[in-house]
Amino acid sequence: MTSSYCADCRRPVLWTITAAGRRFAVDPDPDPGGNTAVYRDGTGTRRSRRPSDELPLMSYERLHIPHIATCPGRPAPLPQPRPAVLPQGVADFGAYQRKTKGRS
Template identity: 35%
Template sequence: MIPLPRELRQCRDCGESVLITVTRLGRYLLVDPRPDERGNQACYRVGPRVWHSRSLDAAGAMPPAAWEHRYVPHVATCKPKKPKATQEALPILPANVTRLDPKRRRRRRSR
């Protein structure tokens, strides 16, 4: 089953078309829009513009059912247009100073 053009979105990193699916845990997973036998995600349409996916690599995972097709996760094929910031772009610190910026998490504001 191939998704309709209105069901596809653009990847923020590479600009390619992707299909957004919902996993069994309720999280979003981007997959490439064409079925591929090399894929490890079984995806199927639940309703208009709603797709679900499940991993075929999990322990005890069943093979794809008749209504499911294999898709490749987009993270495996994504080629970002702009390189991500690296540690080399940051200023050099003395040997006894540790940079905490990359290890910090964003805090949610409570209202």
């Protein structure tokens, strides 16, 4: 078995090798909502790749969710970009304040 555990959260993960040759952990249970196609090559090595329009999911592949997306043991891998526009609620709050001032 090549299953292992995440060093950060100790949950079981599957280690795969990406098309670029890097180790990449995915959650062990296939999930149709995942974005990573996982299959075993002829030597039993689990390989992973991103399905694309040119190379869609094959019948021998299963979709998995990258463990980094569900791992509670480490922060998000990339800083979330700040929204360019304020959320709708913030703008509404400003309008609400102006209305309230107008009433008093």
